[in-house]
Amino acid sequence: MNKYxxxxxxxxxxxxxxxxxxxxxxxxxxxIAISEGRIAWIGRxxxxxxxxxxxxxxxxxxxxxxxxxxxxxxxxLFGGDRSQEFNRRLHGATYAxxxxxxxxxxxxxxxxxxxxxxxxxxxxxxxxxxxxxxGILHVECKTGYGLELESESRLLxxxxxxxxxxxxxxxxxxxxxxxxxxYAGRAxxxxxxxxxxxxxxxxxxxxxxxxxxxxxxxxxxxxxxHGRQVLESGRKLGLKPRIHADEFVHTGGAELAAELGAxxxxxxxxxxxxxxxxxxxxxxxPTLLPATTLFLGMKDFAPARAMIDAGCKVALxxxxxxxxxxxxxxxxxxxxxxxQLRMTFEEAFTAMTLHPAQSLHRNDIxxxxxxxxxxxxxxxxxxxLELVYWMxxxxxxxxxxxx
Ligand code: NIG
Ligand code: FE
Numbered sequence: 236m237n238k239y240x241x242x243x244x245x246x247x248x249x250x251x252x253x254x255x256x257x258x259x260x261x262x263x264x265x266x267i268a269i270s271e272g273r274i275a276w277i278g279r280x281x282x283x284x285x286x287x288x289x290x291x292x293x294x295x296x297x298x299x300x301x302x303x304x305x306x307x308x309x310x311x312l313f314g315g316d317r318s319q320e321f322n323r324r325l326h327g328a329t330y331a332x333x334x335x336x337x338x339x340x341x342x343x344x345x346x347x348x349x350x351x352x353x354x355x356x357x358x359x360x361x362x363x364x365x366x367x368x369x370g371i372l373h374v375e376c377k378t379g380y381g382l383e384l385e386s387e388s389r390l391l392x393x394x395x396x397x398x399x400x401x402x403x404x405x406x407x408x409x410x411x412x413x414x415x416x417x418y419a420g421r422a423x424x425x426x427x428x429x430x431x432x433x434x435x436x437x438x439x440x441x442x443x444x445x446x447x448x449x450x451x452x453x454x455x456x457x458x459x460x461h462g463r464q465v466l467e468s469g470r471k472l473g474l475k476p477r478i479h480a481d482e483f484v485h486t487g488g489a490e491l492a493a494e495l496g497a498x499x500x501x502x503x504x505x506x507x508x509x510x511x512x513x514x515x516x517x518x519x520x521p522t523l524l525p526a527t528t529l530f531l532g533m534k535d536f537a538p539a540r541a542m543i544d545a546g547c548k549v550a551l552x553x554x555x556x557x558x559x560x561x562x563x564x565x566x567x568x569x570x571x572x573x574x575q576l577r578m579t580f581e582e583a584f585t586a587m588t589l590h591p592a593q594s595l596h597r598n599d600i601x602x603x604x605x606x607x608x609x610x611x612x613x614x615x616x617x618x619x620l621e622l623v624y625w626m627x628x629x630x631x632x633x634x635x636x637x638x
Contacts, residue, residue, distance in 0.1 A: 240609075241283075241290035242267040242635065248277060248300045249619050250603035251589035256548065259581040267300060269609040277603055293635070298613040301584075303372025303634070304565045305601050307405075307591035308477075308501050308522050308552035310412075311362055311376040312355050312390050315346030317557045330531055330559065331455070331483070340380070340413040343557050347380035347390070355393035356400075362555070363402050365563050370612050370632045373403045373592070373600050375552075377449055379412030384433050391441045398444070403610075405595045407477060408437055411450035411457055411465045426461040430468035438472045446596075447498065448474040452488040459491045466495050475596070477522075481505040493517035499594045501552065503537045504528060508545070511538075515546035520594035523586075524554040525571035526562050539576035550590035551583065566622055566630060573623050580623055610636045 248265040252258040268276040268287040276287055320333050320342065333339045350358070359376075366374060376394055381387035387410050394406045410429045418425035434448065448469030452462040466476035475498045480488020482502035489510025492500035500506075500514060501522040514521055523537040542549050551568050554560040565587065572583035592601030599608045612632035616622065622630055 238271060239290040240269045241287055241292045242269070242295050242300065243280070243292050244297060245295045245300050245613075246297045247618070248603060249584070250277075250302055251585040251601065253589060253598065253602050253604060257543075257582060257585060259585060265300070267603065267611075272609050273599075274603055274605055274607045274609050276605065295613055298615050298633070299619055300603065300635075301612050301614065301619060301632075302588045302601055302603050302607070303610055303612055304370045304587045305373045305591040305595070306366065306371045306553050306555070306565070307375045307499065307520075307550055307594050308524060308554050309374055309376050310379060310554070310556035311374065312359050312378070312393055313343045313347050313380040313557050314350040314354070314358070315343060315557065316561070317342060318561075320558065321561070324532065337416070339558055341416060343380050344382050344386075344413070344415065348383070348386045350389070352389050352392045352396070355389065356396050359393060359397050360400070360402075362563065363397065367634065368631060369563065369565055370634075371563075371565055372610050372612075372634070372636075373405075373595070373597070375405045375407060375447070375591075375595060377407040377409040377412070379409035379449075382410060382413060382415035383417070384436060387433065387437060388440060391437060391444055395441055395444045403600075405447065405597075406445040407447035407449045408434060408445045408469065408474060409449040409451075410434070410437075411461065413451065413456060422457060422461065426457065426464055430464045434465070434469055434472060434474070438474070445474060447477050449477040449479065451479040452486050452491065453479065453482055454484045454486060459487050462488070462491050463495065466497065470495070477501060481507075481510065485510075489514050489519070489521070492519045498596065499550065501554075502527070503542075504533065504535050506538065506542070508541070511542050511545040511547060514542070519547075520550050520590055521547050522550045522552050522591070522594060523572070523576060524552055524560065525575055526564070526568050527554040527560040528575070529571060530560045530562060536571075536575045539572070539578050543578070543582065548590045548593065549578070549582070549586050550594050551586040552591060570623050570626060580620055583623075584619070610634070
């Protein structure tokens with residue numbers, strides 16, 4: 236991409252406004268000026284300052300420009316798949332039944348431990364390519380299918396190679412994703428090991444790779460106290476907390492996220508009203524994963540409306556993983572947010588762009604205002620609302636990018 240470029244012949248532009256809560260701006264017949272990989276100016280074509288009219292032009296052929304989607308919760312790297320387990324669930328077994336028999340996450344752990352770094356990088360690259368082709372330009376990725384030091388280390392090595400190859404990622408360390416077989420019945424001991432030995436060692440081996448830490452606080456897995464231990468020790472290492480919270484039952488995960496000043500609390504199908512108020516007060520971004528609710532065949536979608544009313548900046552994510560959401564489809568999430576979480580189109584769009592970027596502490600993605608990274612999507616639609624309205628349609632954006 237040249238140093239300077241002017242995007243012309245756009246039908247419209249839609250972007251959340253980072254300076255105001257839940258405000259989405261649309262503009263007809265806009266131009267976008269790009270300089271040195273950043274957005275230098277957006278506005279009506281008729282208002283274009285003369286300095287930008289000399290820029291090399293890119294004809295956008297009457298399409299709409301939006302920021303790229305930001306996915307703030309994925310388990311990108313894992314070996315194998317769990318299609319057999321999926322079928323068992325269709326025959327009546329529950330997610331919890333399968334986990335209790337040693338399947339579920341542990342099944343994926345067995346396959347992931349066998350994968351080499353090179354294999355993990357290949358798997359990751361093909362998944363990221365698929366995400367990108369559908370408009371996801373930045374992805375949060377967790378470890379957590381190694382559950383032993385060397386396997387978790389290989390996952391971090393693979394993530395670090397993917398970043399070197401130019402993928403735009405944020406990495407989260409999550410050995411507390413489940414209790415590995417080696418520690419069955421000894422969750423306290425495992426958590427002590429993760430907090431006191433593994434997290435420090437992983438950060439020492441990969442000093443600049445991960446920015447976040449995470450834990451699955453859930454009945455039968457890890458308690459709030461375990462959460463506090465892992466996340467506080469992560470914070471001392473410079474990792475910002477995220478939490479898998481209140482997914483199957485209310486465990487007080489949202490309240491804990493607020494207490495610890497976590498960047499996000501994720502899932503939250505069974506979040507309490509107090510949890511919502513606490514998150515709003517503490518600036519925790521509730522991150523909702525409606526494709527997981529769908530994939531698990533559950534009826535209780537997260538209470539997005541109540542969270543918005545409580546003053547939370549809600550975000551949406553895929554939760555891409557082999558057990559509870561084998562799905563790379565940002566438009567499905569947008570559609571579920573509108574139709575099941577009862578968010579407006581503008582809210583759902585903001586929750587897939589600006590708010591996830593903010594939960595990852597990035598201010599130059601998720602919007603198209605001046606200074607934003609000049610990587611954006613062009614959609615061949617009369618209005619972006621069509622992306623939700625024509626429900627089964629597999630719209631594919633064109634990507635304008637400095638890469
Ligand atoms: O976010 N809840 C824990 N982790 C994943 C599920 C992982 C799996 O089933 O492999 C989730 O839903
Ligand atoms: Fe998850």
